[in-house]
Amino acid sequence: MxxxxxxxxxxxxxxxxxxxxxxxxxxxxxxxxxxxxxxxxxxxxxxxxxxxxxxxxxxxxxxxxxxxxxxxxxxxxxxxxxxxxxxxxxxxxxxxxxYDTIPTHRPHKLKKNQTCSPVIIGCGPSGLFAALTLVERGARPIIFERGARMVKRIRDVNEFWTHGVLNIESNVLFGEGGAGTFSDGKLTTRIKSPFRQKVLHELVKFGAPEEILFVNKPHLGTDRIRQIICAMVDSLGKRGAQFFFETKVHRILFENGQVNSVQTNRDIIKTDTVFLGCGHSARDMFESLRQDGIVLEKKGFAVGLRIEHPQEFINRAQWGKWCGTPGLGPADYFLTYTDRESGRGVYTFCMCPGGYIISCSTYQGELATNGMSYYRRDSPWANAAVVVTIAATDFKAPDPLAGLEFQKALEHKAFIMGGEQFKIPAQRARDFFKREKTKIDSATCSCLPGAMPADLNELLPEFLNGPLKQALEHFNRKIAGFIDEGTLFGVETRTSSPVRIKRHAHNFQAIGVKGLFPIGEGAGYAGGIMSCAVDGIRAALSFDQD
Ligand SMILES: Cc1cc2nc3c(=O)[nH]c(=O)nc-3n(C[C@H](O)[C@H](O)[C@H](O)COP(=O)(O)OP(=O)(O)OC[C@H]3O[C@@H](n4cnc5c(N)ncnc54)[C@H](O)[C@@H]3O)c2cc1C
Known part of the structure; x- marks a missing residue:
């Protein structure tokens, strides 16, 4: 067209x-x-x-x-x-x-001469867009990323998906580009910030197709994202940002309520400013913050399973008589349900048309699912998470990391049910209702690194299984055949952060400590590529404004 x-x-x-x-x-x-x-x-x-x-x-x-x-x-x-x-x-x-045009975003220059460079922890969307904004403002940020650069990271991830060998520091969630690198690259968001346009224009500058500026549901696919991230990192490097990969920050050090330095696996680096964009899976970082008395709080999130259908089935259901029209592309869906009895919301999440179900573990002995696709979205499968909301109040323990512990326990169970090789426990949706295991092989699903027949009723606790089944029946009324044609995989736990690093709304700095800017998904104030990128920009703009 x-x-x-x-x-x-x-x-x-x-x-x-x-x-x-x-x-x-x-x-x-x-x-x-x-x-x-x-x-x-x-x-x-x-x-x-x-x-x-x-x-x-x-x-x-x-x-x-x-x-x-x-x-x-x-x-x-x-x-x-x-x-x-x-x-x-x-x-x-x-x-x-x-119609008024949105004024061009021109970040104001730094007011003070910086004695030491601001440090950014994490090279995901929040860290990268914070880095870009700081560079535009005249700073020379140092970015520490525990994972590897793209080429090595892709090798490590392929090794994981092919042979089930997990590198705990270089994987689907950790490495250049962060968690969104092996994703569908959806750029949709519910936030209304004017910085969305800034993010889209920057992505186009680094190689994204121009259509993302106006199509209703822009997406990039993992192949495009990988190229864009590399171009962005290279460009920022040329403009004064300093990237250190395979460099994990073990601890942020504080003195008199002020950031003082960061301790990495290589060195201690003096700095008075840290942008913490570590994502929702850096459990060791949350643990370190808790030990240092940083104010954390439990946060609601969602867990469940991922469902896969033949893309052709979804196309027929959604496009109706237009199914098969050249150029129409694979159809998607978004479904919601509220379980009256428990009051829990259930919704489809991170739908990947023409995609793959992937194992995206970060810790040995734990398994979590997610979805990914290429720009062309041309696999014969469509998948989406079906997740049930969990409120912070569901965890009676005062521990702010209680949600993380819950995630860990579920992921460990999934790992065991998957045969301890990171194979994904799977069951036909209709058999989930009958509590019968199903024969699943690579010809009947997309998942990497393969599926393991299991009764998924044993994976999730009953307070989640109930609403999930109610929701599936409801979705089946919306899309006839949703249950019969679907296969379920588990466990989907990394939907958003179960913990929040509390920060001031006006200056983005952590409560009770100066110079620490928690940003992105791990901070608990954003979720998804676009909103995390915008969060990084906004925090970087508030730097040096006291
Ligand atoms: C498979 C998958 C598919 C997804 N699909 C989509 C999608 O289609 N659309 C969408 O909007 N969102 C999607 N998401 C979610 C999206 O990727 C995240 O919301 C987003 O990447 C979060 O950005 P972030 O910068 O906050 O953190 P992250 O992207 O998680 O980046 C954090 C980075 O910090 C690094 N790090 C952590 N701890 C340390 C440390 N101690 N020292 C140094 N570095 C550290 C990590 O290695 C990581 O690279 C997907 C996520 C996954 C996993």
Missing amino acids: RTQRSLKYPPRGASMAKKKVRVKLINIRHSFNETPDLRDLVSACLRMPPQDIISIQIIKRAVDARQERLDLVYTIAVELYASQKVLNEILKRTDVSH
Whole structure:
């Protein structure tokens, strides 16, 4: 399909009485199979002569398969010449509104001369975007990443998925790019921050396809993400950031309520500022913070199983009669349910169309599942987590790390049920209800490094199995065959952080200690690639603002 993101036209014959204005137009649509000139559509829709339309810019593009016709639907920003009278007329319409461009993000330079470089722990989205912002502000941050650089990391992960040999420091969660490197690379988020655009534009600068700026559900795939991360790290390195891979921070050292230095497996480095973007799986770091008296609190999260269906089945269910239309791509879904009896929410999470179910362990003897796909999303399988909410109050113990202990216990059980080789315990969804084991092999699932037949009823506690089964039955009413066509895998525990490092809302610094900026998913204030990246930017902007 032809991309017409931004088209500029000279203002031919624009009359003096007219002024330049910007409006936003929603619900511009055309048939999926046609490629009309969008400017003509806009001009017809506004009933304005084409020469008064200066430029158009697609803000959003989505597929609408719910109507009689399969459509592409656009939200478009239009710059045009219009008299006040005409503008007043068009603004009366419900599909037209004023549109102000988001001001270009220009980070302010640092106020003080830095005596020592700020340190960033973790090279995931939060750490990388904090690094970018600090570099833009004139700092030379030092980034410590416990995991390996991309090439070695990919080798380590392949070794894990092929032979079940886990490297506890270089794996699906630890290494250059952080947890999102082996992911679907979905860039969707519920946060409304203006920095989302900044993140998208930076990703495009480092090699992401331009479509992520406007498609409804942008995604990159693990293949694209890997390239983008490497380009970003190389570029930041050239601009003054210093990266140290395979360098684990064991401890952050404090003196008189102020960050003093960090102790790595190689050295002690003096610094008064640490951005802690360690992700939700750095359990040793949480333990170290607890010992140092940093204020942590339990946080709600969700656990459950991952379900896989043939992608063809999901396509038929979601695209209906449009299934098979060239260029439509694999369908996705998002389903929710509230279990009245327990009050727990159940929802599908991290859906990966045309993807793979992966084992993503970080500790020996523990197994957790997740989903990944390539940019083309061309595997014959569709998977999504089906997870049940767990509230902080579910853990009666006052220990802020109680949720981590719960995760660990479940992951250990999954490891045992998987035959102690990181194979993923699996069961046909209908057999989950019957409590019967199912024969599963690599031809009947996508999962890496393979599946092990198990009764998943034994994996999760009953207070989670109940709502999960209710939800599956509900989802089966939404998508007929959801149970019969599905296979379940477990255990899905790393949905978000079960712990929060408490920080001040106004300056992003940890409560009770100066110079420590907990950021991203591990801090417990963000989740997902986009929101973690934005969190890193915002924290880095608040640095040096006291
Ligand atoms: C398989 C998978 C698929 C996913 N798919 C998506 C998706 O499609 N879309 C989406 O939005 N989100 C997805 N996520 C979630 C997303 O990846 C995370 O929310 C995001 O990466 C969190 O960013 P972060 O910077 O906070 O932490 P992370 O990305 O977890 O990065 C933390 C980094 O810190 C390093 N580190 C930890 N401790 C130390 C230490 N002591 N010293 C030095 N370094 C340390 C780690 O090695 C790691 O590289 C997925 C996650 C996984 C695991």
